[in-house]
Each structure stands twice: as structure tokens, then as C-alpha cells.
Amino acid sequence: MPHDENLTADRPTFVSHLECAMTGERYEADRLHGLSRVGRPLLVRYDLAGVRGALARETLAARPADLWKYRELLPVRHTRNIVSLGESATPIVPLDKEPGNVWVKDEGRLPTGSFKARGLVMAIAMAKELGVTTIAMPTNGNAGAAAAAYAARAGIEAVIFCPDDTPEINVREIAAQGARVYRVNGLIDDCGKIVGAGKEARGWFDLSTLKEPYRIEGKKTMGLELAEQFGWELPDAIFYPTGGGTGLIGMWKAFDEMEALGWIGSRRPRMYAVQAEGCAPIVRAFETGERHATRWEGAHTVAAGIRVPQAVGDFLILDAVRASGGKALAVSDAALIAAADDSARRDGLLLCPEGGATLAAYRDALATGLVDAEEKVVLFNCATGLKYPLADASRWLDRHAPVDWAEL
Amino acid sequence: MPHDENLTADRPTFVSHLECAMTGERYEADRLHGLSRVGRPLLVRYDLAGVRGALARETLAARPADLWKYRELLPVRHTRNIVSLGESATPIVPLDKEPGNVWVKDEGRLPTGSFKARGLVMAIAMAKELGVTTIAMPTNGNAGAAAAAYAARAGIEAVIFCPDDTPEINVREIAAQGARVYRVNGLIDDCGKIVGAGKEARGWFDLSTLKEPYRIEGKKTMGLELAEQFGWELPDAIFYPTGGGTGLIGMWKAFDEMEALGWIGSRRPRMYAVQAEGCAPIVRAFETGERHATRWEGAHTVAAGIRVPQAVGDFLILDAVRASGGKALAVSDAALIAAADDSARRDGLLLCPEGGATLAAYRDALATGLVDAEEKVVLFNCATGLKYPLADASRWLDRHAPVDWAEL
Numbered sequence: 099m100p101h102d103e104n105l106t107a108d109r110p111t112f113v114s115h116l117e118c119a120m121t122g123e124r125y126e127a128d129r130l131h132g133l134s135r136v137g138r139p140l141l142v143r144y145d146l147a148g149v150r151g152a153l154a155r156e157t158l159a160a161r162p163a164d165l166w167k168y169r170e171l172l173p174v175r176h177t178r179n180i181v182s183l184g185e186s187a188t189p190i191v192p193l194d195k196e197p198g199n200v201w202v203k204d205e206g207r208l209p210t211g212s213f214k215a216r217g218l219v220m221a222i223a224m225a226k227e228l229g230v231t232t233i234a235m236p237t238n239g240n241a242g243a244a245a246a247a248y249a250a251r252a253g254i255e256a257v258i259f260c261p262d263d264t265p266e267i268n269v270r271e272i273a274a275q276g277a278r279v280y281r282v283n284g285l286i287d288d289c290g291k292i293v294g295a296g297k298e299a300r301g302w303f304d305l306s307t308l309k310e311p312y313r314i315e316g317k318k319t320m321g322l323e324l325a326e327q328f329g330w331e332l333p334d335a336i337f338y339p340t341g342g343g344t345g346l347i348g349m350w351k352a353f354d355e356m357e358a359l360g361w362i363g364s365r366r367p368r369m370y371a372v373q374a375e376g377c378a379p380i381v382r383a384f385e386t387g388e389r390h391a392t393r394w395e396g397a398h399t400v401a402a403g404i405r406v407p408q409a410v411g412d413f414l415i416l417d418a419v420r421a422s423g424g425k426a427l428a429v430s431d432a433a434l435i436a437a438a439d440d441s442a443r444r445d446g447l448l449l450c451p452e453g454g455a456t457l458a459a460y461r462d463a464l465a466t467g468l469v470d471a472e473e474k475v476v477l478f479n480c481a482t483g484l485k486y487p488l489a490d491a492s493r494w495l496d497r498h499a500p501v502d503w504a505e506l
Numbered sequence: 507m508p509h510d511e512n513l514t515a516d517r518p519t520f521v522s523h524l525e526c527a528m529t530g531e532r533y534e535a536d537r538l539h540g541l542s543r544v545g546r547p548l549l550v551r552y553d554l555a556g557v558r559g560a561l562a563r564e565t566l567a568a569r570p571a572d573l574w575k576y577r578e579l580l581p582v583r584h585t586r587n588i589v590s591l592g593e594s595a596t597p598i599v600p601l602d603k604e605p606g607n608v609w610v611k612d613e614g615r616l617p618t619g620s621f622k623a624r625g626l627v628m629a630i631a632m633a634k635e636l637g638v639t640t641i642a643m644p645t646n647g648n649a650g651a652a653a654a655a656y657a658a659r660a661g662i663e664a665v666i667f668c669p670d671d672t673p674e675i676n677v678r679e680i681a682a683q684g685a686r687v688y689r690v691n692g693l694i695d696d697c698g699k700i701v702g703a704g705k706e707a708r709g710w711f712d713l714s715t716l717k718e719p720y721r722i723e724g725k726k727t728m729g730l731e732l733a734e735q736f737g738w739e740l741p742d743a744i745f746y747p748t749g750g751g752t753g754l755i756g757m758w759k760a761f762d763e764m765e766a767l768g769w770i771g772s773r774r775p776r777m778y779a780v781q782a783e784g785c786a787p788i789v790r791a792f793e794t795g796e797r798h799a800t801r802w803e804g805a806h807t808v809a810a811g812i813r814v815p816q817a818v819g820d821f822l823i824l825d826a827v828r829a830s831g832g833k834a835l836a837v838s839d840a841a842l843i844a845a846a847d848d849s850a851r852r853d854g855l856l857l858c859p860e861g862g863a864t865l866a867a868y869r870d871a872l873a874t875g876l877v878d879a880e881e882k883v884v885l886f887n888c889a890t891g892l893k894y895p896l897a898d899a900s901r902w903l904d905r906h907a908p909v910d911w912a913e914l
Contacts, residue, residue, distance in 0.1 A: 101598050101609075101735045164597070182856060184599045184612055189572070189592020190509050194659070201509075204592055207615055210616045210856070211892055226882040247854035251602070257914060259903070266844040267892065274891075276851040278914070292909060299911040327509040446591060446655035448618070450547030481684075484619050484675065484892050491681035495667070497692040501700060503707040506663060506686070 104166035108177050112148045112170055116140040116311055130174065130228045132309055135483035136415035137306040139411050142173050142315050146358045155361055158326060162189040165216060165319040166502030171355060172220065173315050179227040181252045185219055190476065193457070195444040198464055198471040199304060200348055201333075202447060202457075203324065206482030210247050210271070211242035212450075213320065213480045217344055220316030221305055224250035230254060234302035236289030238277055238341070238402045240481050245305060255381060259289035267485050285397060287408055289312035291354065307342035308411045317345040321352030324476065326363055332367050334473035335424070337460050340371040340380055341406035343415035350418035365456050367476075370454075370468075371415055372459040374399030375428045377410060379450035380415055384426035389413045400431045401451035403480060427466065433458035438483065448483030517586050519624075520556045520578055524719055525547040527822055536583065538636045540717055547716040547819050549759065550581050550723050554766045559885055566734060573727040579763060580628065581723050587635040589660045590836060591617035593627055595731050598884065601865070605853040606872055608850070608853060608877040609741075610865075611732065615889030618679070618782035619656050620648035620729065621888045628724030629713050630656035641709035644697030646810045648748070648889050649675030653713060654685035665710060667697035673810060675893050693805060695816055701741035715750035717817045725753045729760030732884065737858055740775050742881035745868050747860035747888055748779040748788055749814035751823035758826040763874060776832035778876075779823055780867040782807030783836045787816060788823055792834035795844055797821045808839050811888060819874040833876065843865035846891065856891030862866075 116125040118134035119141050125131055131140050161167040165185040174180060177411040185208060198200060205213035218241065225233055234257040235245055242258040249256035256277035272326045274425060282289045296302050308314065325332055332353070338346045346369060356362045373381050376399040383391035391412040394464045397405050409415065419426055438454030441447050449457065456477040463469040495501065524533040527549050533539055534552075542548050561578045573593040573848035594615060598609045606844055613621035626649065633641055633851045640663040640758040650666040657664035664685035666822035668677060669692060678688040690697045704710050706836060716722065733740055741763070754777060764770045781789050784807040798822040805813050817823065827834055848860030849855050857865065864885040871877040903909065 101737070142902050146807060160568075163595075182599070184597020184615070186594055187571075187599050187616065189594050191590070191592045206615075207592070209854075211890065247850075247856075250850075250852060250854035262902070265896070267896070269900045270896035270898055271850075271892065274847070274850040274856060275854050279900045280903045280914070281900050282903045282905050288905045292903065292905065294869075295909065296911065297912065299909075300914065329509070381664065395890045412641035418656035439682070442658075442679075444657075444658060444684040446683050448655070448679060448682060482619065482890070482892065484679065484890065488675070488682045490674070490678055492677045492687045494670070495688045495690045495700065497690050497696045497700065500704065502705065502857075506688070506704065506708065 102162045102164065104162050104164055104169065105180055105182050109169045110152050111268065113173050113335050114143050116142055128164065130230070130303065131311055132248050133303055137166040139414065139445065142311050144171060144355065165316070167324070168319055168322050171322065173262045174223045174227060174314055176227060179223050179284050181219060181223050181226065181248050183247060183251065184208060186429065190327055191447055192440060192445070198469070198475060200460060200475045201246060202449070202453065202476060202479050204447070204479050206450065206479055210240070210244045211482040211485060212244065213345060213478070214241040214244040217313030217316040218244035218248050220425045221310055221312045222252050222254060224312040225303055226256060230303040232302050234255065234293045234296055235304045235305040236260070236293055237403060238286050239264045240338045240403060241365050242277070242279065243268055243275065246272045246275035250276040251286055259292050262286050262287065264417050265502050279280040286406055307344055311342065314344050314348045317348035318352040320345055321349030322356065325356055325391060330362055333366065333476045334364060335368045335370060335469055335475045337370045337372055337456035337475065337477045339404050339455050339478060340373055340415060341404040342409050343371065343380070343411050345478070346371060346418060347414045349412055363374065366422050366439060369419050369422040370424045370459060370463065371419050372424040373428050374401050374404055374434065374455060375430050376426040377405045377407060379413065381428045383412065383416055384419060387399040389416055399457055401434060403450070404450045404455065427459045427462065427484070429455050429462065430460040435490045437461065442483065447480045449485050450486055452481065453479030511587050512570050512572055512577065512583065512741045513590050517577045518560050519583050520552045520553050521581050522553045523812040524550055534555060535726035538638070539709065539719055540712055548719040550719050552579060552591040552763065554763060558767050559910065562610070563738065564619055573724070576727055576730050581720055581731065582631045583633060584635060587631050588633050589627060589634065589656050591623070591655060593617060593623060595735070597857055598735055601849060601855070603854050606700050606877070606883060607881060608868060608883045610861065610883060610885050611886050612855070612856065613886060613888050618648070618652045619893060620652065620654040620854055621753060622649040622729055625721030625724040626652035626656050628718045629643065629718055630662065632720040633662060633711060634660045638711040640710050641713045642699055642701045644668070644694050646694050646813060647672045648811060650685070650687065651676055651679045651683065654683035654802065656679045658684040667700050667794065668787065669693050669697065671681055673893060694814055713838055715752055716884045722752050722759065723757045725756030726760040728753055729757030730764065733764055738770055740773065743776045743778060743877050743883045745778045745780055745883065745885045745888060747813040747863050748781055748823060750817050751779065751788070753886065754779060754826060755819055756820045774830050775828040776873065777827050778832045778867060779827050779834040780863050781834065781836050782809050782842065782863060783838050784814055785813045785815060786836040788820065788836040789836045791820065792827060799875050809842060811860045812863065813856070827908045835867045835870065837863050837866040837870065844877050850891065858889040858891050859896055860889065861885065861887030
């Protein structure tokens with residue numbers, strides 16, 4: 099009784115090799131890899147002609163709606179190595195009360211409540227396939243939670259490091275899901291340094307953003323899913339909360355692969371990378387025309403997920419944003435909080451702070467004419483709003499006292 | 507660009523009438539109804555011969571995977587009255603580390619993080635269709651959150667009453683989603699009395715469990731979805747956390763409707779109604795052979811969702827459990843907490859306490875031979891585990907101090 103054939107059916111796979119995103123140097127598939135020789139991310143390449151012969155859009159439509167339906171465009175060779183907590187396609191919810199044509203892709207509906215599940219399910223499946231026994235990674239919270247959950251399922255040990263002010267719920271869910279979790283007196287890149295050192299000292303496999311090649315393959319399913327949900331016509335603009343930027347890079351990669359397969363044309367959405375004013379290295383590099391971003395000192399924002407002072411894939415983010423005709427945009431904490439409040443109160447959709455940031459940036463973009471009210475726009479809500487503090491606005495009632503109906 | 511035709515396509519509807527679940531007395535469709543004349547729930551009846559002609563299992567398979575795909579078996583007449591936050595089909599996740607063949611249907615993946623979304627999306631859509639402007643309801647938390655979110659989307663005012671010790675996160679999400687929420691010095695049935703009185707005093711429409719006819723229609727989609735996911739062969743046993751019991755009653759109704767449509771045969775899963783030892787009115791009634799359950803005094807359990815001292819649909823729950831060859835089972839708080847801990851740590855799946863209760867009951871059932879290890883069993887996890895307290899198990903690391911690798 100396989101209720102999801104995506105998880106149990108053997109399907110052909112098409113990875114041909116990996117290549118350095120900076121130099122194009124080739125690396126062999128089916129071996130453990132970290133960064134390239136020049137210290138940059140590796141991208142997975144496929145025999146796309148082979149995929150084209152094996153997989154049609156109509157075939158996809160008939161498969162169960164989860165990310166494993168895209169198996170021919172994913173790196174896992176052996177079905178037995180698939181780990182899954184039910185990575186169902188995330189819904190696209192219109193914000194009816196906002197002006198324009200704007201939808202939220204609600205990634206908070208994935209396992210462990212965030213889009214980190216997409217990247218980590220793939221990274222852990224590949225770690226399993228390639229014989230890894232212990233993974234380590236730095237996290238601002240949600241990535242660690244996803245890593246812990248999938249590692250538990252795969253029988254892989256997980257060691258997680260997060261900044262000491264990481265939301266309490268994230269630290270607790272990581273621990274509950276069987277990982278060893280450490281709070282570190284520093285930011286996420288400080289945590290990354292500990293992982294880097296432990297790699298040698300303890301033989302950990304480093305699952306940091308873009309430091310292994312497979313999280314991006316999982317994240318690219320956001321682009322595949324979006325195209326399929328929009329009837330193979332991509333929206334006009336995408337607002338993406340950008341910390342490490344894996345999802346933005348992954349979607350951009352997915353668009354190219356889909357064009358090569360003849361599934362979509364050459365038109366692309368304008369990609370808007372959204373950051374917080376208190377941590378906006380990509381915005382600064384975009385505005386000064388740099389291809390690499392320098393570290394943002396003194397990073398601070400309530401949107402912990404995008405508090406990433408330095409991203410190893412900075413040039414990939416900036417290349418995609420520029421090629422798309424988009425921009426990198428910063429919003430204030432006040433604006434992202436207000437946007438999230440409005441979405442919950444008026445549209446019934448609880449956004450995480452990073453999701454609120456995309457709504458705030460969209461509002462700015464509409465006001466300044468970057469986006470037209472006729473255009474189709476998708477915002478990414480990267481995690482469930484339930485993981486974040488909400489204000490108390492309850493009143494009290496004593497059932498033994500007479501109810502004053504006029505007051506209710 | 508309708509990305510989900512279920513929400514936009516007009517489809518034939520087949521409601522013929524409503525009837526009292528106790529006496530069978532008929533009530534007219536398309537009018538506002540509360541309880542029947544004898545104070546019992548009303549059930550929605552369909553022209554099933556009509557549905558049979560209009561909807562085949564193959565048609566269903568081709569529709570987007572959310573609960574609105576079952577439109578011909580739902581009460582909403584006019585497509586414009588559909589409210590939606592993306593009610594995607596919930597995944598079924600195997601618990602690989604447990605003995606036997608056991609899956610969790612993870613209802614925490616629905617909008618607002620609980621299965622309450624299924625019932626409330628339907629109740630609010632029907633409230634909109636029938637011209638309601640203000641709804642009120644008692645809640646232990648999750649139902650209020652779902653009601654608030656959908657009411658916000660529908661432009662309907664919501665007034666919510668919850669026990670004063672309702673989980674903080676529930677109270678806050680209800681308020682954030684635009685409802686007026688009151689903490690009441692009492693239990694859920696005390697809250698229900700306030701709603702009952704306010705109905706007259708303030709003209710509220712009462713959305714209490716089973717006191718309006720449509721929440722059960724939304725909840726029955728759990729049964730429809732389960733049948734479809736299991737290839738139209740229902741599992742051998744279902745463990746369902748039982749407070750008001752709408753879902754259990756709804757699934758049982760769905761099974762009968764599907765049999766009438768020729769979608770499934772006459773075989774039924776054994777239904778196990780799971781309660782907490784500190785609040786087990788259905789278990790007591792089951793064991794003493796009663797058809798109605800008396801109020802459970804001094805109700806207490808950490809599983810707030812099943813702390814329901816008295817259920818208006820008690821006889822419907824007990825009838826279904828008995829007809830199925832199942833049982834009503836009680837578990838201790840210690841057992842449900844341990845089960846939820848194990849699921850997170852070993853299978854990477856964070857259950858809510860009520861979901862943990864079903865796992866604890868399943869373990870007991872396997873140990874006592876109620877369930878066989880060869881049988882296919884489904885547990886219902888009714889809400890995301892993220893809404894509930896998790897123990898802290900993090901350690902600390904000072905990045906300025908040398909890392910003691912031996913300790914990590």
C-alpha cells in the first residue's frame with residue numbers, strides 16, 4: 099500500500115557531474131563534496147536531454163504533489179535513500195486585502211514548519227546515500243530544526259550550532275528531534291567557523307548553506323513547483339527573503355533547467371532579494387555594483403532567518419537578481435512587523451517576520467512603481483508564523499460574574 | 507491564472523436536506539440551522555445518486571490535492587463563498603521506528619496548524635453563504651485560531667471564548683488573526699454557555715462543535731482523503747484523539763457516503779477513540795455500555811484539545827466506535843508525553859500532545875493484542891507540535907574560548 103509512489107518507485111536519474119559555480123571546473127558525481135577548490139559552491143549538473151526524454155509535464159501532473167515528484171531533476175540515485183516527512187507542495191494564498199495581484203507561497207506548511215525542509219531533506223538523503231554518519235551545521239534556527247528531523251529519520255547524528263539569541267522554540271525543536279544543539283556566543287558565521295574546525299577535529303560532514311551541493315537542489319523545487327502551479331507561466335515578480343540565498347539561487351537554476359527541458363520559455367520573473375535594514379550586505383553590494391558582498395558588521399534584526407552577515411553564494415544571488423531585472427531591497431523591522439500584523443489580521447494568514455519583510459518590500463515596490471498593480475507577484479513566506487512571538491490581545495471574563503454584553 | 511481550479515471552478519452541488527442525527531427529522535437545506543428541535547446535531551444529506559453520476563474517482567485524482575476537490579460532497583453552493591488558506595491534503599508519514607505498520611496523518615500541516623481548519627473553513631464558508639456577520643465559539647485553542655483566520659478572510663466578525671489556561675500561543679494567534687478573544691474562568695463547556703447566552707443577547711451565530719451542521723462536513727474530508735491516499739482501501743484501524751469527536755463522526759459519515767458512491771466496499775477500519783485518563787467521558791460510557799456520556803468532573807490533562815468534559819455528539823462517537831468493532835481508550839499524561847518525545851527523537855516527527863495520545867494508545871493496543879503487527883494503522887496528529895512546550899536540551903559554547911572537541 100504505497101500511498102505515495104514518489105517515495106517508493108524507482109525512477110531514472112540524470113546527474114552527470116558537479117561544477118564550481120565560479121570557475122566551471124568539473125567534479126565527479128556520486129562522491130562527497132564540500133566547496134570547490136577555490137572555496138565556492140558546487141552546482142549539480144544533469145543530462146537534461148536525458149531528462150527531456152524521460153519526463154514530460156503531463157507525467158508530472160499525474161504524480162502525487164510533493165517535491166519527490168521531480169525525482170529526475172534531483173540528485174538521489176537510490177529510492178531507498180529517500181527520507182521523507184511528507185514534503186507536500188505548498189499552497190499559494192492570495193492576499194485579497196492588499197492592492198495588486200499578490201500571492202504568498204506559504205512555505206511554513208512544510209515539515210518542521212519552514213522552507214528549510216526542502217534543502218535539508220535533499221542534503222540528508224544525499225548524506226545517507228554517500229555514507230555520512232554525522233552532520234554538523236550552523237543555523238539561525240529553522241535550518242537546524244529541519245536538519246535534526248531528517249537526520250533522526252535517516253539515522254544520522256546531527257550536531258547543530260546556533261547564535262545564543264536564536265528563538266527558543268527553534269533550539270527546543272532541534273533538541274527534541276534528537277540533535278545535539280549548542281548556543282554560541284556569536285552570529286551564524288561564528289557558528290560556521292566552529293563547524294569548519296570540527297570537520298577536521300571530529301570528522302563531521304559540513305551541511306552549511308551552499309557548502310555542500312544538495313541543499314540548493316532541494317530548494318530549487320520551489321521554482322519547479324511555482325511553474326507547475328502557475329500553469330507553466332511564471333509570475334512577473336518574486337520577493338524572496340534573503341539570508342544565505344539558497345532558495346533564490348535554486349529557483350534561478352530551476353528556471354534555466356526548465357527552459358532547457360522546453361517546459362517554460364525564456365521569460366523570467368524579476369527577482370527581488372529582500373533583506374532587513376539592520377543586515378543588508380546583498381543590498382549594499384547590489385547598490386554599489388559589486389559582485390561580492392562584504393561582511394555586514396553589527397547585524398541586527400528581529401527577522402533572525404535573514405540575519406546573515408555574509409553569504410558564500412553572494413555572487414550567485416547578485417548575478418540572478420541583476421540578470422532578472424530585479425533589485426535587492428531593504429526594509430525596516432517596524433515595516434516588516436506591521437506587514438505581518440496586517441496579513442494576519444486582514445487576510446487570516448500568519449507570516450513569519452521574514453515573510454513580513456517580503457510583504458513590506460512589495461508594498462514599497464508598488465508605491466515606488468517598481469511593480470505594477472496588474473503584475474502577478476509571489477511573496478515567499480519561509481516559515482510558519484507560529485514559531486514567532488505574537489502580542490497578547492486577550493481579555494478576561496469571570497464566568498461567575500454576570501456578563502456585561504454591551505462590553506463584548 | 508487560477509492555480510487551483512478547485513477554488514474557482516463552478517461545480518454541481520448535491521445537498522438535499524439536513525436531518526436530526528437522533529430522530530431523523532428533516533430540515534430544509536440552505537437555511538441557517540443550529541441544533542435540531544431535540545437539541546441534537548444536524549447532519550447534511552446529499553443526493554448521492556446525483557453525486558455518483560457527476561463525480562468519479564478518476565476525476566478526483568486529476569484535481570488539485572486540497573479538500574475543495576470533494577466539492578460535490580460539500581455543502582457550499584456558490585464558488586464565490588469558498589474561503590481558503592490553502593487546505594492541501596495532509597501527508598501520511600510512517601513511524602519507521604515503531605513496531606507494526608503505523609502511519610501518522612499529520613494534520614498539523616493545515617492552515618493555522620491544526621485539523622480544526624477543515625471544519626472551520628467549511629463552517630465559515632457556509633456562514634458567509636447564509637449571510638452571517640458575527641460568529642462566536644468556545645475553544646480549547648486550535649478551533650478558535652482556525653475560526654479567527656477564516657473569519658478574517660471572509661470579512662466576518664469573530665468572538666472567541668477559551669478557558670483561562672488555554673495555551674498562550676493559541677490565545678495570541680486568535681487575537682493576531684483579528685478576533686476578539688476572551689479568557690474565561692472555567693472549562694470549554696463553561697465558555698459554550700457564554701456563547702449560548704450571547705446568541706440571544708448579541709445575535710451571534712454559534713459555531714460550537716456540532717451545534718452548526720457544517721464543521722462535520724469539513725472534517726469528513728479526513729475520511730475522503732484517507733481513502734484516496736490509501737488507494738480506496740481503508741486501513742485496518744484508526745486512532746483518533748477524541749474531544750468533541752467531530753472528526754471521528756465525520757470520517758464515519760464519509761465512509762458511508764463513499765460506499766453509497768461505490769468508491770469503497772463495506773469494510774470499515776476499527777475506530778479507536780483516544781482520550782486522556784484525566785478526562786475520559788467517552789471511555790467511561792463505552793465501558794459501561796451507555797449511549798450517552800455524563801459530564802467528566804474535574805477534567806485535567808496536558809492535552810488541552812481533548813479536555814472536553816461533555817460532548818454534544820457523544821452518542822454519534824459511541825455508535826461509530828461500537829459499529830466499527832473499535833474501542834474507547836484512555837492513556838495517561840505520562841504515556842502521551844513519552845510517546846510524543848519518542849516520535850520526535852526517533853522519527854523526526856513532532857506530534858502535539860493529542861497526537862502523542864494516539865501513539866500511546868496504539869502502543870497499548872499492540873501490547874494487549876487489540877491490534878496486530880501486520881495490520882495497517884493510522885494515527886491522527888491533530889496539530890503541529892510547534893504549538894506546545896518542548897523541553898530545552900541545548901548546551902552552551904563560548905566562541906572566544908577554545909572549543910573542547912572531546913566534549914562535543
